[in-house]
Amino acid sequence: MPEALLPVLLLGDRPAFVADPRAVVRDASAPWPAQPILPLAAWLEQNVEKQSVAVHVAGVWLAPSDDLRALVSRLTPEQLAGEKNARGAAAAASFLIALDFPKLGDGRAYSLATLLRTRFQYRGELRAIGEVPIDQLHFMRRVGFDSAQLRAEWSTSAQLPVIERALAAFSDAYQGAVDQPQPAYRRHLRPAASGRTEAS
Amino acid sequence: MYRYDAIDHALVAERVAQYRDQLARHLAGELSEDEFRPLRLRNGLYIQRHAPMLRVAIPYGALSSAQLRMLARIAREYDRGYGHFSTRQNIQFNWPKLEDSADILALLATVEMHAIQTSGNCVRNITTDEFAGVAADEIVDPRALAEILRQWSTFHPEFSYLPRKFKIAINGAQEDRAATAFHDIGLTLFRDGDGALRVRVMVGGGMGRTPMLGSVIREDLEWHHVLTYTEAILRVYNLHGRRDNIFKARIKILVRALGAEEFKRQVEEHWQDLRDGPGTLTESELARVTSFFAEPAAARKRATSTSAADPISAVSALPEIDARAFARWLERSVTVQRDGRRAIVLSLKKTGIAPGDATDQQMDQVADLADTFGAGEIRVSHEQNLIVPHIDEVDLVALWRAARAAGLATPNLGLITDIIACPGGDFCSLANAKSIPIAEAIQRRFDDLDYQHDIGELNLNISGCMNSCGHHHAGHIGILGVDKDGSEWYQVSIGGADGSRLSHGRSAISRVLGPSFSAAEVPDVVTRLIDTYLNQRFDDERFIDTVERIGLAPFKERVYSRDGATEAEEVHA
Numbered sequence: 001m002p003e004a005l006l007p008v009l010l011l012g013d014r015p016a017f018v019a020d021p022r023a024v025v026r027d028a029s030a031p032w033p034a035q036p037i038l039p040l041a042a043w044l045e046q047n048v049e050k051q052s053v054a055v056h057v058a059g060v061w062l063a064p065s066d067d068l069r070a071l072v073s074r075l076t077p078e079q080l081a082g083e084k085n086a087r088g089a090a091a092a093a094s095f096l097i098a099l100d101f102p103k104l105g106d107g108r109a110y111s112l113a114t115l116l117r118t119r120f121q122y123r124g125e126l127r128a129i130g131e132v133p134i135d136q137l138h139f140m141r142r143v144g145f146d147s148a149q150l151r152a153e154w155s156t157s158a159q160l161p162v163i164e165r166a167l168a169a170f171s172d173a174y175q176g177a178v179d180q181p182q183p184a185y186r187r188h189l190r191p192a193a194s195g196r197t198e199a200s
Numbered sequence: 201m202y203r204y205d206a207i208d209h210a211l212v213a214e215r216v217a218q219y220r221d222q223l224a225r226h227l228a229g230e231l232s233e234d235e236f237r238p239l240r241l242r243n244g245l246y247i248q249r250h251a252p253m254l255r256v257a258i259p260y261g262a263l264s265s266a267q268l269r270m271l272a273r274i275a276r277e278y279d280r281g282y283g284h285f286s287t288r289q290n291i292q293f294n295w296p297k298l299e300d301s302a303d304i305l306a307l308l309a310t311v312e313m314h315a316i317q318t319s320g321n322c323v324r325n326i327t328t329d330e331f332a333g334v335a336a337d338e339i340v341d342p343r344a345l346a347e348i349l350r351q352w353s354t355f356h357p358e359f360s361y362l363p364r365k366f367k368i369a370i371n372g373a374q375e376d377r378a379a380t381a382f383h384d385i386g387l388t389l390f391r392d393g394d395g396a397l398r399v400r401v402m403v404g405g406g407m408g409r410t411p412m413l414g415s416v417i418r419e420d421l422e423w424h425h426v427l428t429y430t431e432a433i434l435r436v437y438n439l440h441g442r443r444d445n446i447f448k449a450r451i452k453i454l455v456r457a458l459g460a461e462e463f464k465r466q467v468e469e470h471w472q473d474l475r476d477g478p479g480t481l482t483e484s485e486l487a488r489v490t491s492f493f494a495e496p497a498a499a500r501k502r503a504t505s506t507s508a509a510d511p512i513s514a515v516s517a518l519p520e521i522d523a524r525a526f527a528r529w530l531e532r533s534v535t536v537q538r539d540g541r542r543a544i545v546l547s548l549k550k551t552g553i554a555p556g557d558a559t560d561q562q563m564d565q566v567a568d569l570a571d572t573f574g575a576g577e578i579r580v581s582h583e584q585n586l587i588v589p590h591i592d593e594v595d596l597v598a599l600w601r602a603a604r605a606a607g608l609a610t611p612n613l614g615l616i617t618d619i620i621a622c623p624g625g626d627f628c629s630l631a632n633a634k635s636i637p638i639a640e641a642i643q644r645r646f647d648d649l650d651y652q653h654d655i656g657e658l659n660l661n662i663s664g665c666m667n668s669c670g671h672h673h674a675g676h677i678g679i680l681g682v683d684k685d686g687s688e689w690y691q692v693s694i695g696g697a698d699g700s701r702l703s704h705g706r707s708a709i710s711r712v713l714g715p716s717f718s719a720a721e722v723p724d725v726v727t728r729l730i731d732t733y734l735n736q737r738f739d740d741e742r743f744i745d746t747v748e749r750i751g752l753a754p755f756k757e758r759v760y761s762r763d764g765a766t767e768a769e770e771v772h773a
Contacts, residue, residue, distance in 0.1 A: 105321065107321075107359070107360065111438045114358050118473060135235075142357035143358055169218040170211060174355070175351070175353075175354075177357045181477070185482070186478060191205050192491040193203065
């Protein structure tokens with residue numbers, strides 16, 4: 001099944017697969033689907049007129065080595081602000097940024113996501129694509145991803161219990177991140193040593 | 201010692217449950233070996249030559265007696281009755297079954313221990329001075345910041361898939377006992393003129409294939425910035441560290457490629473995003489964590505019947521032969537704490553035992569020693585020995601007798617037989633060559649204690665491969681196992697220095713003498729190095745001083761001369 005037709009996983013409190021017509025275009029020289037998510041270079045060029053069919057560019061995806069600044073400098077204020085509550089199918093007409101995990105263990109997109117969400121204040125949809133293992137989803141959600149394109153065998157509702165467990169693995173986190181910038185000790189009253197020993 | 205609160209307990213328990221689920225999915229065929237590998241590595245599980253190897257973290261080298269007894273139990277019930285203390289304040293079990301690994305982690309959790317991030321390309325166990333909190337030369341106790349960094353780095357979502365492993369060491373004493381110059385980040389704590397806590401930040405040190413000393417990028421960072429600054433360093437590394445070549449993926453390669461100045465500029469740029477943000481460490485959190493490291497007031501829990509009334513009469517009651525052995529042990533293995541009590545070092549370097557190995561029985565015995573004579577606390581050093589702090593002077597003789605009975609009182613600390621060695625080719629699937637038999641052959645050659653004492657203080661470090669787990673680059677004598685056409689050879693280097701007192705506070709990377717040797721030749725080569733030193737020694741200078749003064753040439757000449765004192769040597773090109 002081509003990537004375009006797979007449902008997309010929404011990383012909300014209740015993870016769910018939804019159909020999404022927006023499709024990642026890996027090779028921009030090939031014909032585009034109706035709602036392409038373009039590689040950065042093609043998105044910057046935006047040669048929509050060259051395409052024979054009516055095209056609505058739905059988003060842009062970045063390789064880990066792409067320059068975030070080049071992207072951000074071209075985003076409209078609306079794109080940067082995102083559409084509230086618009087995710088997955090409900091957001092079919094809205095703009096999204098996807099970050100590619102080109103191979104298992106390449107963690108650069110974690111920092112790119114963090115930068116997009118913090119330094120550049122991007123509020124729209126952020127999607128993980130490429131090698132997206134179920135057991136990294138909780139990390140991805142923490143740095144600001146809100147949807148993910150999993151490989152075909154995992155993109156079924158039968159996998160949802162595993163995905164739910166993976167996303168709910170931890171009830172708290174020590175350090176701040178995009179989803180919760182406050183570290184644990186700023187959110188909880190953590191105990192000091194309890195009178196076992198006192199400095200002499 | 202630090203004690204877990206509800207959050208710590210929950211996170212470690214949830215980690216065990218998560219891993220148990222992943223292991224079950226792997227065993228059911230739902231997670232391939234490639235998919236499971238990064239997950240098991242982040243829980244300390246390597247697949248080794250004979251079985252999985254489980255590496256358990258001993259955060260900043262501190263253990264309670266209850267924790268050590270649990271390690272003994274794991275060694276007894278899940279392994280073959282021993283464990284290996286590594287050079288990074290971890291313990292490794294060489295024979296657990298993969299199927300048992302989740303149960304072992306669950307047992308560890310009951311004593312507030314874990315194997316989280318002890319391998320994999322993530323932030324590893326935070327290491328520090330084994331004498332933290334008791335050292336006479338300590339300026340700032342590094343343990344609170346080490347614990348804060350442990351928590352900050354645990355399951356860090358942004359930095360769990362770095363280009364390569366990442367090691368942080370902290371030192372707060374005058375002597376650097378944490379080898380900070382050889383770490384990805386080396387932090388040195390000190391107080392400025394106003395008594396405020398400051399941090400000197402070094403990056404890009406490391407051993408491995410391309411040994412490098414760290415570069416200082418911040419001389420005097422204010423302490424509350426230490427997490428955000430570390431975050432900025434890791435962000436630059438995560439974004440720009442090389443991922444195309446595993447041998448060039450450590451941060452040191454990036455720092456060298458950019459230059460320390462440019463690297464620092466990029467760090468500072470990212471730091472502007474983080475500076476004074478919610479990641480800034482607070483006074484109250486530092487005070488809270490520091491409260492766990494208050495000195496135990498009454499270390500000695502009870503007057504022991506085996507102890508004498510005073511230290512002098514205890515020693516004078518010893519037979520002559522024991523008095524000599526005790527005096528030697530006192531000289532090598534006992535240090536005076538800043539409060540006047542003693543910290544004793546138990547040597548895991550007895551000849552014939554793999555360096556750093558301890559049996560389950562020995563671990564139990566050390567736990568008993570710590571409960572009987574100390575404050576129930578044990579430390580693990582990067583030299584792979586165990587330390588029991590908070591000992592009253594009057595108990596030393598009784599303690600020494602018990603330690604000697606346990607085979608842990610070899611008075612060789614800082615001497616040529618106090619060898620640092622990795623497990624090597626006997627266990628490790630990465631190794632090119634064996635380490636343990638080489639260590640043993642050298643220990644046998646220099647077994648005579650008088651001879652060892654005459655040679656004086658010296659670091660001899662052995663690694664079975666370029667990964668340098670045996671710290672050969674930092675050894676006054678460093679031995680590296682290399683593979684040549686499928687057979688095991690040993691490259692010998694001299695002049696390394698780990699930044700400690702033995703190296704006069706200097707850090708240096710050892711220099712290779714020349715062509716490698718066979719295993720059988722190594723003891724002779726070391727003998728020739730020592731002979732050269734003894735011939736050239738000026739006053740009471742150490743081996744490392746002589747190397748510094750006269751250079752490599754005289755050593756080289758002696759080692760590679762064919763008419764040396766020993767016969768039948770083959771020198772291989």
